[in-house]
Amino acid sequence: MSNIDQPLIDTLRAARRVLVLTGAGTSSESGIPTFRDVMTGLWENFDPQQLATPDAFMADPELVWGWYE
DSSP, X not given: OOOSOHHHHHHHHHOSOOXXXXXXXXXXXXXXXXXXXXXXXXXXXXXXXXXXXXXXHHHOHHHHHHHHO
């Protein structure tokens, strides 16, 4: 059984929109790839010190914007 209070469940069910703020690591537990984990992170193959430069932006703006997003 759930350990969430019934009034909270009722409020969430009645809500038109719900926003959930989570901390780092939630994506990993839910199976969504993280950004920084070694070997599995989405950006594991990129060096932040190389991407965070004007030269990197000039060479590949789309890549740099994607990294910042």
